Amino acid sequence: MSDITEKTTEQLEKLSLQEQPASQEESSSGSAAEVSSASNGGNSGTAVDSASLYVGELDPSVSEALLYDIFSPIGPVSSIRVCRDAVTKTSLGYAYVNFNDHDSGKVAIEKLNYTPIKGKPCRIMWSQRDPSMRKNGSGNIFIKNLHADIDNKALHDTFSVFGNILSCKIATDETGKSKGFGFVHFEEDTAASEAIDAINGMMLNGLEVYVAAHVSRKDRESKFEAAKANFTNVYVKNVDLEATEEEFEELFKKFGPITSISMEKDSEGKFRGFGFVNYENHESAAKAVDELNDLEFKSQKLYVGRAQKKYERLQELKKQYEEAKLEKMAKYQGVNLFVKNLDDTIDDELLKKEFESFGTITSVKVMRNETGKSKGFGFVCFSSPEEATRAITEKNQQIVAGKPLYVALAQRKDVRRSQLAQQIQARNQMRYQQATAAAAAAAAGIPGQFMQPMFYGVMPPRGVPFNGANPQQFAGMPPQQFRNGAPVYAGMPPQGAGAPPRNDQFFAQQNQRQALGEELYKKVSAKTSDEEAAGKITGMILDLPPQEVMPLLENDELFEQHFKEAFAAYESFKKEQQQA
Numbered sequence: 001m002s003d004i005t006e007k008t009t010e011q012l013e014k015l016s017l018q019e020q021p022a023s024q025e026e027s028s029s030g031s032a033a034e035v036s037s038a039s040n041g042g043n044s045g046t047a048v049d050s051a052s053l054y055v056g057e058l059d060p061s062v063s064e065a066l067l068y069d070i071f072s073p074i075g076p077v078s079s080i081r082v083c084r085d086a087v088t089k090t091s092l093g094y095a096y097v098n099f100n101d102h103d104s105g106k107v108a109i110e111k112l113n114y115t116p117i118k119g120k121p122c123r124i125m126w127s128q129r130d131p132s133m134r135k136n137g138s139g140n141i142f143i144k145n146l147h148a149d150i151d152n153k154a155l156h157d158t159f160s161v162f163g164n165i166l167s168c169k170i171a172t173d174e175t176g177k178s179k180g181f182g183f184v185h186f187e188e189d190t191a192a193s194e195a196i197d198a199i200n201g202m203m204l205n206g207l208e209v210y211v212a213a214h215v216s217r218k219d220r221e222s223k224f225e226a227a228k229a230n231f232t233n234v235y236v237k238n239v240d241l242e243a244t245e246e247e248f249e250e251l252f253k254k255f256g257p258i259t260s261i262s263m264e265k266d267s268e269g270k271f272r273g274f275g276f277v278n279y280e281n282h283e284s285a286a287k288a289v290d291e292l293n294d295l296e297f298k299s300q301k302l303y304v305g306r307a308q309k310k311y312e313r314l315q316e317l318k319k320q321y322e323e324a325k326l327e328k329m330a331k332y333q334g335v336n337l338f339v340k341n342l343d344d345t346i347d348d349e350l351l352k353k354e355f356e357s358f359g360t361i362t363s364v365k366v367m368r369n370e371t372g373k374s375k376g377f378g379f380v381c382f383s384s385p386e387e388a389t390r391a392i393t394e395k396n397q398q399i400v401a402g403k404p405l406y407v408a409l410a411q412r413k414d415v416r417r418s419q420l421a422q423q424i425q426a427r428n429q430m431r432y433q434q435a436t437a438a439a440a441a442a443a444a445g446i447p448g449q450f451m452q453p454m455f456y457g458v459m460p461p462r463g464v465p466f467n468g469a470n471p472q473q474f475a476g477m478p479p480q481q482f483r484n485g486a487p488v489y490a491g492m493p494p495q496g497a498g499a500p501p502r503n504d505q506f507f508a509q510q511n512q513r514q515a516l517g518e519e520l521y522k523k524v525s526a527k528t529s530d531e532e533a534a535g536k537i538t539g540m541i542l543d544l545p546p547q548e549v550m551p552l553l554e555n556d557e558l559f560e561q562h563f564k565e566a567f568a569a570y571e572s573f574k575k576e577q578q579q580a
Contacts, residue, residue, distance in 0.1 A: 051078075051099040052127035053108060054167075057152075058082075059118040060091040070117065071097050075104025096127055114153040123152055125167040139166070139192045140214040144181035146170065147205035151178070158204070159184045163191025183214060224312075230282045232259075233307035234289060237274035239263075240298035251297065252277045256284025276307055329412075334385035335362075337392065338410040340377035340558060341551040342366065343401035347374075354400060355380045359387025369557065376551070376558040379410055397547065404547045516549050517542050523553065527563055533570055540566045 055067065064080045071077055082095040099105045105126070113124040143155070150158075156168040163186050170182040186192045192213065200211040215223075239248065249261055256279050263275040279285040285306075292304040308316070339351065346354075352364045359382050366378035382388045388409070396407040520541060525534040541562055542549060552559040 051102045051105040053097045053105050054125050054127045055097055056094040056123040057120055058093050059120050062118055067095055067097060071108055074108045076100040139186040139189050141184050141192050141196055142212055142214040144210045145207050146180050146182060146209060147207050148178045149205055155182055159195050162195040163188050231306045232279045232282055232285045234277045234285050235305055235307040237303045238300050239273050240300050241271055241273055243298055252288055255288040335388045336379055336381045336410040337388055338408055339380055340406045341403050342376050343403050344374050345401055351378055355391050358391040376555040406548055512546060519553050523559060537566045537570055
């Protein structure tokens with residue numbers, strides 16, 4: 001299945017690409033390129049709905065050609081469609097394979113379901129074109145408390161004895177690890193009912209699983225809201241550890257009949273300070289909450305509220321965390337400054353003194369490592385954006401303790417990486433335009449002008465000459481040679497005899513840049529064995545002003561920070577290039 005045979009290639013040459021409307025699990029932003037058969041013995045008029053297969057869990061690099069090579073030996077294929085994003089055209093990880101007859105589709109499921117395609121087990125099921133059939137939940141069951149070793153195939157094998165399975169899936173996180181629950185969709189309701197009766201409470205791989213009819217999110221939320229509005233179970237905490245069960249019960253029973261009451265205890269039988277009270281009706285529970293919450297009981301203020309399930313508590317904590325995060329971001333927007341290139345002698349107090357003349361400082365901190373040594377950067381937060389702006393204007397590049405400060409608005413790490421990636425793209429576009437202009441000038445017979453040398457080959461677009469070099473010399477290759485330990489790529493202007501006339505001032509700047517680059521490249525190359533990456537990352541960092549580059553050669557922690565951000569931007573760029 002790894003290589004396309006000559007026969008497959010001949011078949012594919014007869015096929016054409018066309019756009020098809022999205023269906024099944026395809027997102028609203030998705031589009032699809034479908035390989036449609038123009039031959040197959042004139043059988044393209046055969047109804048393919050009954051022989052249409054959904055193929056999921058695909059590696060993004062899987063193409064229509066590879067799928068044709070895999071599925072065509074089963075039977076005559078009428079069309080293949082890998083679903084792709086409408087903008088990026090990258091695969092969404094699933095496809096549709098349409099056979100000319102139902103039997104071929106059935107055989108394909110039996111023989112190919114869960115077989116690896118490019119190292120990932122594929123998941124094949126009948127394509128359900130009718131959205132109402134997919135959404136009504138008929139025959140769909142939910143399974144939880146699954147062992148981490150149970151995968152899609154094991155789940156399918158366990159439940160297939162009860163009837164024909166339309167789809168089967170284990171929920172996984174972003175790393176592919178099982179979340180401990182999954183879904184099985186049967187063709188018949190009776191098969192789903194039999195599976196629930198037989199498997200619910202059974203031990204699978206040492207864990208007792210829970211199996212029930214799947215309830216849609218909308219219905220779950222509706223039931224959850226109804227349960228919240230009619231709760232009877234009350235949670236109580238901050239109870240005095242010396243309180244007795246009689247005192248605890250006496251406190252709550254005056255609000256109505258109680259069905260159960262418990263004071264949680266540890267392994268030694270000691271009260272842990274919290275418990276639960278369940279009433280016969282909602283009115284009694286609501287009254288207990290209203291009257292007892294914040295009541296002082298045995299010198300402690302009680303918390304009394306509706307008892308929540310673990311999932312609900314986690315969701316509430318997550319919501320509170322996100323709200324606090326957004327509030328913090330809004331609070332520091334435009335007023336928090338990032339200050340780097342700090343001398344080791346600068347502590348919080350000295351940093352505050354340097355900036356306090358510009359306004360009211362709400363917080364200041366010099367970042368330190370685990371041994372207490374300064375990392376060479378810190379943060380100063382003002383009370384207003386105007387104060388922060390004045391500080392940036394006055395203090396950026398000012399010499400403090402013998403070093404020029406870099407002062408700017410603090411940004412989140414993801415924002416900085418995004419900006420780095422944008423800068424890379426912008427530089428590539430500029431180099432592309434320069435190369436295009438040079439090529440046009442050469443074609444018109446105009447003598448070439450001297451251009452500023454490009455240091456270390458900062459990533460040009462694929463196929464674009466690098467300062468006039470043959471692209472085959474540069475693309476994907478290490479430097480052609482090394483000068484004083486630094487890489488020199490094909491296309492860099494010569495430094496010796498035959499070089500164009502030089503401007504002394506221009507080359508004085510270039511000599512400084514070259515010297516910085518050579519030292520910087522040594523540090524970068526020590527962090528990665530990839531010579532191409534080392535050269536390109538060096539170029540990215542070297543685009544900073546010289547007064548910002550020099551501190552990186554002296555401060556390892558400051559260098560490490562810049563290296564990580566540049567390396568992340570480089571990897572992001574490489575992925576985009578590979579997907580283009």
